[in-house]
Amino acid sequence: MTRRSAVPPPVTAVLDASSRWLPARLGEVERLLREQSGAREGPLGEDAGATLAAGGKRLRPMLVLLCAGPDGEEAAVRAAAATELVHMASLVHDDVLDAAPLRRGQPTVVAISGRERAVAVGDLLFSRAFALLAERGDGRAVALLAEASSALARGELAQRRDAFDISISERRYLERCHLKTAKLFECACLLGRDEASLAAFGAEIGLAFQLLDDVLDVSGPPERTGKARGTDLLDGTVTLPLIAAAEIDPGIRAVDLRTLGPPAAEALCDRIAASGALETVRSRALATIAAAKGRLDSPAFDPEQRHLLGLLADGVVQRYS
Amino acid sequence: MTRRSAVPPPVTAVLDASSRWLPARLGEVERLLREQSGAREGPLGEDAGATLAAGGKRLRPMLVLLCAGPDGEEAAVRAAAATELVHMASLVHDDVLDAAPLRRGQPTVVAISGRERAVAVGDLLFSRAFALLAERGDGRAVALLAEASSALARGELAQRRDAFDISISERRYLERCHLKTAKLFECACLLGRDEASLAAFGAEIGLAFQLLDDVLDVSGPPERTGKARGTDLLDGTVTLPLIAAAEIDPGIRAVDLRTLGPPAAEALCDRIAASGALETVRSRALATIAAAKGRLDSPAFDPEQRHLLGLLADGVVQRYS
Numbered sequence: 001m002t003r004r005s006a007v008p009p010p011v012t013a014v015l016d017a018s019s020r021w022l023p024a025r026l027g028e029v030e031r032l033l034r035e036q037s038g039a040r041e042g043p044l045g046e047d048a049g050a051t052l053a054a055g056g057k058r059l060r061p062m063l064v065l066l067c068a069g070p071d072g073e074e075a076a077v078r079a080a081a082a083t084e085l086v087h088m089a090s091l092v093h094d095d096v097l098d099a100a101p102l103r104r105g106q107p108t109v110v111a112i113s114g115r116e117r118a119v120a121v122g123d124l125l126f127s128r129a130f131a132l133l134a135e136r137g138d139g140r141a142v143a144l145l146a147e148a149s150s151a152l153a154r155g156e157l158a159q160r161r162d163a164f165d166i167s168i169s170e171r172r173y174l175e176r177c178h179l180k181t182a183k184l185f186e187c188a189c190l191l192g193r194d195e196a197s198l199a200a201f202g203a204e205i206g207l208a209f210q211l212l213d214d215v216l217d218v219s220g221p222p223e224r225t226g227k228a229r230g231t232d233l234l235d236g237t238v239t240l241p242l243i244a245a246a247e248i249d250p251g252i253r254a255v256d257l258r259t260l261g262p263p264a265a266e267a268l269c270d271r272i273a274a275s276g277a278l279e280t281v282r283s284r285a286l287a288t289i290a291a292a293k294g295r296l297d298s299p300a301f302d303p304e305q306r307h308l309l310g311l312l313a314d315g316v317v318q319r320y321s
Numbered sequence: 322m323t324r325r326s327a328v329p330p331p332v333t334a335v336l337d338a339s340s341r342w343l344p345a346r347l348g349e350v351e352r353l354l355r356e357q358s359g360a361r362e363g364p365l366g367e368d369a370g371a372t373l374a375a376g377g378k379r380l381r382p383m384l385v386l387l388c389a390g391p392d393g394e395e396a397a398v399r400a401a402a403a404t405e406l407v408h409m410a411s412l413v414h415d416d417v418l419d420a421a422p423l424r425r426g427q428p429t430v431v432a433i434s435g436r437e438r439a440v441a442v443g444d445l446l447f448s449r450a451f452a453l454l455a456e457r458g459d460g461r462a463v464a465l466l467a468e469a470s471s472a473l474a475r476g477e478l479a480q481r482r483d484a485f486d487i488s489i490s491e492r493r494y495l496e497r498c499h500l501k502t503a504k505l506f507e508c509a510c511l512l513g514r515d516e517a518s519l520a521a522f523g524a525e526i527g528l529a530f531q532l533l534d535d536v537l538d539v540s541g542p543p544e545r546t547g548k549a550r551g552t553d554l555l556d557g558t559v560t561l562p563l564i565a566a567a568e569i570d571p572g573i574r575a576v577d578l579r580t581l582g583p584p585a586a587e588a589l590c591d592r593i594a595a596s597g598a599l600e601t602v603r604s605r606a607l608a609t610i611a612a613a614k615g616r617l618d619s620p621a622f623d624p625e626q627r628h629l630l631g632l633l634a635d636g637v638v639q640r641y642s
Contacts, residue, residue: 093440116481119414119440124474126444130451131467137460146452153445160437 014062014311021070022062022308025077029061032081036128059209059312060087060188063202066308067192079141079191082129086149087184089125092118094156141191148187155179163236164257170243174207182206197295201309204292209316211285214239215278218269230265233257240284242268245277289313335383335632342391343383343629346398350382353402357449380530380633381408381509384523387629388513400462400512403450407470408505410446413439415477462512469508476500484557485578491564495528503527518616522630525613530637532606535560536599539590551586554578561605563589566598610634 015023061080068076095108096118109118126149133141158176162168185206189198218241220229232239236257246252252275255268272278293313296306336344382401389397416429417439430439447470454462479497483489506527510519539562541550553560557578567573573596576589593599614634617627 090444093444096436096440114481115417117478119417119443120474120477120481122440123411123414123443123447124471124478126447127467127471127474130463131471134460134463134467137464139455139458139460139463142451142455142460142463143458146448146455150445150448150452153441153448156441157438157445160435160441 014066014308014315017311018066018304018308022065025065025072025080026058026061028077029058029065029080029084032077032132033084036081036085036132037125056084056088058084059316060084060184062312063185063188063309064192066305066312067189067195067198067202069193069302069305072192075136075138075141076192078132078136079138079145080188082132082141082145083148083184083188083191085125085129085132086145086152089122089129090149090152090156092122092125096122140194144187144190148184151179151183155181155183159237162238164238166238166242166246166253166255166257168238168243170240173238173240173243177207177210178203181210185209195300197298197300201292201295201313204288204295205313205316208285208288208292208313211240211281211288212316214241215281215285217241218272219278220269228262228266229269230260230262233260233265233268234262240281241272241277244280245272245275248275248277286317289317335387335629335636338632339387339625339629343386346386346393346401347379347382349398350379350386350401350405353398353453354405357402357406357453358446377405377409379405380637381405381505383633384506384509384630385513387626387633388510388516388519388523390514390623390626393513396457396459396462397513399453399457400459400466401509403453403462403466404469404505404509404512406446406450406453407466407473410443410450411470411473411477413443413446417443461515465508465511469505472500472504476502476504480558483559485559487559487563487567487574487576487578489559489564491561494559494561494564498528498531499524502531506530516621518619518621522613522616522634525609525616526634526637529606529609529613529634532561532602532609533637535562536602536606539563539593540599541590549583549587550590551581551583554581554586554589555583561602562593562598565601566593566596569596569598607638610638 015026060083064080064083065072065076068079092109095111096115109121129145129149130142133145155176155178158172158179162172162176182203183206186199186202189195189202192198214232216225217227217232217239218229222228233242238257242252249271252268252271260268293310296309301309336347381404385401385404386393386397389400413430417436430442450466450470451463454466476497476499479493479500483493483497503524504527507520507523510516510523513519535553537546538548538553538560539550543549554563559578563573570592573589573592581589614631617630622630
């Protein structure tokens with residue numbers, strides 16, 4: 001249940017279809033991100049700047065902007081940047097924990113600057129996210145983002161607590177996905193517009209995103225994902241593909257994840273794939289995306305907004321097709 | 322420039338003198354801290370709860386409450402708790418970096434739960450601080466705390482960047498003290514009451530606090546400080562006692578901090594003490610406390626408030642007398 005991928009942005013379709021306004025708005029988000037990551041502070045912000053420059057899919061800012069719509073004000077741009085800052089902070093801290101050398105094909109902050117600075121860089125990005133929202137005194141936005149970033153940390157704690165326990169339940173896994181991934185997607189949507197069906201849409205595509213990420217960790221191929229197969233297994237992170245495979249092939253439960261080396265992890269990936277569990281999880285993700293898109297069938301959304309959010313939802317799947 | 326001490330609370334005098342209202346208000350802060358540290362979440366919040374239970378001097382919450390005065394509303398109690406949560410988050414993250422086994426005589430989160438969970442616990446405490454302030458939609462308070470927590474992270478980055486560089490300037494050191502310590506004290510005061518002279522008071526006692534902490538690292542004795550002498554030197558953290566000693570005894574500049582072992586660190590402490598630099602730094606801290614107290618000589622403060630804030634300022638010194 002790591003949240004990385006070297007796959008290029010899946011969102012070209014969204015950008016093309018919204019050439020009227022979204023690219024310009026995303027440009028403003030990038031400018032804010034550069035500012036907030038400390039470019040103005042010279043060497044102090046260097047590490048944070050490197051993190052941002054490494055890029056990313058900017059899915060969460062897009063959600064904020066698309067939910068706010070073309071008439072979204074500057075508040076939407078700020079909220080979009082703040083959401084991405086929290087996401088990046090969590091990635092920087094994740095990399096500290098995993099001592100990951102690369103993310104998105106670029107050296108991580110922890111690899112460049114060491115663990116000490118990487119922890120502080122993450123803290124700086126978190127703080128800046130809240131500073132950005134607070135500048136305009138938007139208490140509701142701060143409360144939403146604080147809840148989502150609190151969920152991220154709780155998800156991380158839950159993941160560490162469950163590590164190497166092959167018997168965790170599907171329910172527990174889904175709870176973790178909710179905390180670690182879905183909650184920030186949901187928050188992004190609510191920051192764009194206060195609307196319950198958008199919150200559900202965000203949470204569902206967040207869940208689908210995580211399910212597919214976890215499939216990818218097992219299926220590879222490494223040349224597309226940029227990491228070895230079974231990285232989660234080696235970290236002791238038990239995800240739905242493993243849980244579902246163990247239902248079908250109970251012998252899997254006897255595996256001790258703590259003693260797993262890279263070749264055994266690859267072999268376990270093959271065994272999970274052979275069980276058919278990857279198709280089960282993939283179908284579930286697709287059904288979740290379909291349910292998410294169904295939330296948009298409401299007069300509350302104009303056709304363009306529905307179309308663009310639908311494309312974004314499809315983009316989450318296309319990463320893996 | 323670590324910020325720890327095993328010395329008991331220096332604030333008994335403040336509590337005694339304000340028996341009318343402060344202890345009850347601090348009790349409410351403790352209750353909020355327990356709530357926010359995740360007791361309600363069972364095992365998830367365990368680590369965070371351990372951090373809070375280990376206690377501390379609660380200097381920052383006291384500053385908020387004293388600046389707000391006896392008529393301070395619930396907002397002051399929330400701000401007091403939020404400030405302490407940010408402080409604790411930064412301590413938990415500092416301990417991750419130093420892999421410190423003990424703080425305030427209790428095992429650290431990193432020692433109990435490992436680095437992975439400690440990073441997440443710090444993140445959780447940070448998030449909860451902002452959630453607490455945002456619940457009432459207080460944008461000004463969020464902006465102040467975000468700026469202070471951003472300063473903490475920048476101070477940490479500056480400290481890592483300057484590590485082992487014996488030639489850093491006094492100005493650079495003071496800048497670091499401002500970011501790592503004074504800024505949160507200043508923020509605490511401003512959260513209590515929006516008043517420039519209180520901001521200056523807070524920044525000054527924060528600086529004095531740090532100066533005296535840095536003296537203590539050199540002077541010990543370990544049985545009072547709960548840590549070996551020269552811990553900062555071993556970390557490569559160059560503080561004012563060392564900078565001032567090198568002015569008087571230039572031979573010190575030839576020391577390579579990177580190669581320092583514990584016995585050589587103790588010897589360097591003796592050499593710093595022999596130079597008279599500790600008295601210089603201590604006098605400076607006392608002068609800073611006096612200047613801080615001078616800020617209160619204004620009709621803007623009633624006699625009780627002036628008295629209690631003065632006692633708190635004196636408490637910072639008494640820790641070390």
